[in-house]
Amino acid sequence: MEGIVRRIARGGTALHRRESTFAAAVWRSRCGLAVAVSCGLAAAAWGSGANAQDFAAGSTASGTVSVGAGTARFFDTSTAGTATVTLNGGVLEFHDQSSAANAIIVNSVGITTFDGNSTAGNAIDSTQGGTTTFSDNASAGQAHLTTSVGGSYEFAGNASAGTAVLTISEDGQLSFRGAASAASSAIGICTVHLAGTCALQFSGTSTAGSATVTIHNQGVARFVDSAVGGTAAFVVEPGGSFDVSGLSSSGMSLGSLTTAGATTIGLKTLALSGNFVQTGGTLSVSLTPGGGGRVVIGGTA
Numbered sequence: 107m108e109g110i111v112r113r114i115a116r117g118g119t120a121l122h123r124r125e126s127t128f129a130a131a132v133w134r135s136r137c138g139l140a141v142a143v144s145c146g147l148a149a150a151a152w153g154s155g156a157n158a159q160d161f162a163a164g165s166t167a168s169g170t171v172s173v174g175a176g177t178a179r180f181f182d183t184s185t186a187g188t189a190t191v192t193l194n195g196g197v198l199e200f201h202d203q204s205s206a207a208n209a210i211i212v213n214s215v216g217i218t219t220f221d222g223n224s225t226a227g228n229a230i231d232s233t234q235g236g237t238t239t240f241s242d243n244a245s246a247g248q249a250h251l252t253t254s255v256g257g258s259y260e261f262a263g264n265a266s267a268g269t270a271v272l273t274i275s276e277d278g279q280l281s282f283r284g285a286a287s288a289a290s291s292a293i294g295i296c297t298v299h300l301a302g303t304c305a306l307q308f309s310g311t312s313t314a315g316s317a318t319v320t321i322h323n324q325g326v327a328r329f330v331d332s333a334v335g336g337t338a339a340f341v342v343e344p345g346g347s348f349d350v351s352g353l354s355s356s357g358m359s360l361g362s363l364t365t366a367g368a369t370t371i372g373l374k375t376l377a378l379s380g381n382f383v384q385t386g387g388t389l390s391v392s393l394t395p396g397g398g399g400r401v402v403i404g405g406t407a
Contacts, residue, residue, distance in 0.1 A: 167191070167209070173198055173216065180204035186211070186229065193218065193236060200224035206231070206249065213238060213257070220244035226251070226270065233257035233278075246270035246291065253278035254298070261286035267293075267317065274325075277302030283310045288317035288338065296325035296346070314338035314360070321346035321367065329353055335360030337379060342367035344386060350374050351392070351399075357407030365389075371399040377407040 161167060161180045166187040171178075173196030180186065180200045186209035191198065193216030200206060200220045206229035211218065213236035220226060221242045226249035231238065233253040239260045240246060245268045246261075253259055254276035261267060261282045266289045274280045275298035282288060288308075296304035297320075306327045308314060313336045321327050323345030329335065330352040342348045342365035350358060351372025362380030363369070367387040373394065382401055391399040 161204075166207075180224070185209075185227070200226075200244070205247075220246075220265075225268075233259065240265035240267075240286070245289075246272070253280070256302075261288075261312070267291035267315075273297045274304045274306065277304060279305050279307075281305075281307045281309070282312035282314075282333070283308075284312060285310065286312045287315045287336075288313065288319070289315040291315075291317045293317055293319045294322065295320065295327065296322040308333035308335075314340075316361070321348060329358060331355075334358045337361035339380070340364070342369065342387070350376055351390075355407070359407055371401060373399045375400050375402060375407045377402045379404065 159178050161184040162182050163184065164182065165184045167189040168187045170190045172192045172194060174194055175196060177197040177199065181202050181204060183203050185205045185207040188208045190210045193213045196216050198216065198218045201224060202222045204224045205227040207227045209229045211229055211231040213231065213233040216236045218238040220240045221244055223243050225245045225247040227247045229249045231249055231251045235255045235257050237258050237260065239262065241263045243264050245266045247268045247270060249270045251259055251270055252273045256277045258279035259272060262284045263286065265286045267287065268289050268291060270291045272280060272291055272293045274295050280293065293306065295306045304325045308329045309331045311332050313334045315336045315338060317338045319327065319338060319340045321340065321342045323343060325346045327340065327348045329350045332355045335358050338360060339362045340348060340360065344366045346367035348363065348365060348367065349370040351370045351374060353374050357375030357377060359377045359379065362378060364383040365387055366385045369387065370390045373392045378401065382403060
């Protein structure tokens with residue numbers, strides 16, 4: 107099988123990647139042995155031992171595949187297609203303009219990363235005790251992302267949650283840091299509560315964008331550093347909490363807030379472009395001789 111070999115640098119390590127002339131899926135072990143396998147493999151075991159397997163140049167995964175102790179990587183415009191991918195402690199990476207497409211991904215105590223301009227596409231991802239990270243300009247696309255059993259989703263750099271649906275349950279965590287954005291996503295925190303608390307945190311200069319966020323019982327939403335709420339709509343149900351008292355700025359904007367839980371403003375200003383509705387719970391505002399915390403409707407922070 108003829109093809110070309112390109113030498114690229116990834117994380118300071120030189121890799122060789124063979125791109126076949128008929129866009130085959132390319133797997134390469136770290137020991138340097140290049141093996142080309144045509145697309146459409148019905149089932150495969152990825153990442154056994156210390157191996158790493160690469161998909162490149164528009165190749166597409168399919169069937170049922172498993173990532174064990176090693177790493178599976180997607181480069182260029184390759185996609186996970188309609189594959190069912192299971193991570194059993196392994197690592198799954200999406201780089202460049204690659205996409206998870208319509209794959210079903212089950213991350214059991216593994217690590218999934220999206221960087222560059224990669225996207226989760228329309229994938230269905232379940233992170234069970236593992237970690238899924240979006241960085242650079244990566245996007246969650248229109249994916250359905252669910253975490254449980256202490257699993258987490260992290261957005262960093264300029265990453266975006268797109269229009270994804272994120273369901274955080276069972277001690278799961280969701281964080282936005284750097285300049286990341288929740289964009290137009292739909293977020294549920296502690297949607298299913300069996301144990302522990304579920305947390306949503308915005309830090310750095312991240313923003314909640316125009317997201318719709320529901321904080322259920324035992325769910326916590328926090329804004330710290332210079333994070334902002336954008337025009338997002340938050341609903342806090344009984345037993346949930348919303349806290350902006352940890353901001354390093356004087357306050358922040360938000361679209362709307364409907365709360366029946368614990369709302370903590372502290373000494374900050376929460377400026378709402380929409381409505382503030384309190385149907386129960388508590389509102390905690392700190393006061394000083396020079397002023398104090400406040401909720402402003404139609405004003406600025």
